[in-house]
Amino acid sequence: MKNWQDDLLMITDLKLSESQIVKRIQEAATMLEFEYCAYGLQVIFPEEKVVMFNNYPRQWQRRYDTENYLAIDPIVAQGRQSQTPIIWADSVSREAPIFWEEARAAGLKVGWSQSSINAAGAASMLSLSRSSQPITRQELDANEIKMRWLVNVAHLALSNRISTRLANPYEVKLTSREKEVLKWTGSGKTSFEISCLLAISENTVNFHIKNSILKLSAANKTAAVIQAFLTGQLI
Known part of the structure; x- marks a missing residue:
């Protein structure tokens, strides 16, 4: 990136739709050499609800939904406790072993996640993952600041839009x-x-x-x- 801060800040452009924002986040993840990315937002008003976007393999998306893996996902649980970045290390993987076995079989073997919470109480998490190549100290030294920026840009760009949309589920459409x-x-x-x-x-x-x-x-x-x-x- 010639100026990666400016590139990432473009994701917050108010003219972009939710799907366009998600696409740009995925492109930024690719630039950081991650195959997959997932964004999840938990809102409280008008009712508690979780909205998720990801480009994970379809089979894993269906499995995650049908088995309600959100309720046992160790990364999500840890992200609710702390906004410190999480590397999907063996120590984390020891929790919910069947969950991790299936995730790795789907190609989600290496990952990095960080949560973000705004003043309104909306909590989100961005996860970047890939099927190979462990995250090294050298990679973190070079890219973690960009990854942290991406987390905050994603939260800034999507949290308000999604919260507003959910607060007005029956959006008026005039002819x-x-x-x-x-x-x-x-x-x-x-x-x-x-x-x-x-x-x-x-x-x-x-x-x-x-x-x-x-x-x-x-x-x-x-x-x-x-x-x-x-x-x-x-x-």
Whole structure:
């Protein structure tokens, strides 16, 4: 990396979607010579829930889910106790031996993890792993600062987005016509004027305004316009 700090900070770009952020985190992991990476976030509000992204082999992903391995994962358990980086050493592997045997069979033999917790109480963990080549002291001396940066960048980029999404699970989606009507309403046009502009009846305009107010749980059409702008549906 010519300037790795700047490269990693680009992951926090507000224009990126969650999937684009995850892709960039995975690319950064590859640059650090790890085949796999996993990000997990535990939120408390509106209910306790864990959201996970990873590029692990499909077979291991299914096994992890169906066996509820999150509940016994020693790395996750240790990360909840401390934000100190964890190397998947033999001492850690002695816990839950069947779990580790299956993980290694899936190609997850070498790894490094670190957790992060923000002021709102959202806790996350980033794990970097590969199928061979132990993590050496020389590698840590060269790359651990970048790995720590990646942990914090991932948490900064994803925790707020995911927490906000989970707090609003039923995200309002206005139709294109509703957006169009609200946009003209926000410009100060009356229902009659909008009906002439869009070549539809005034009753139809009022119908779209009423639906938008209901969808957005707004007090009136002006509030609906403001809410639509705040949620990025009107630009």
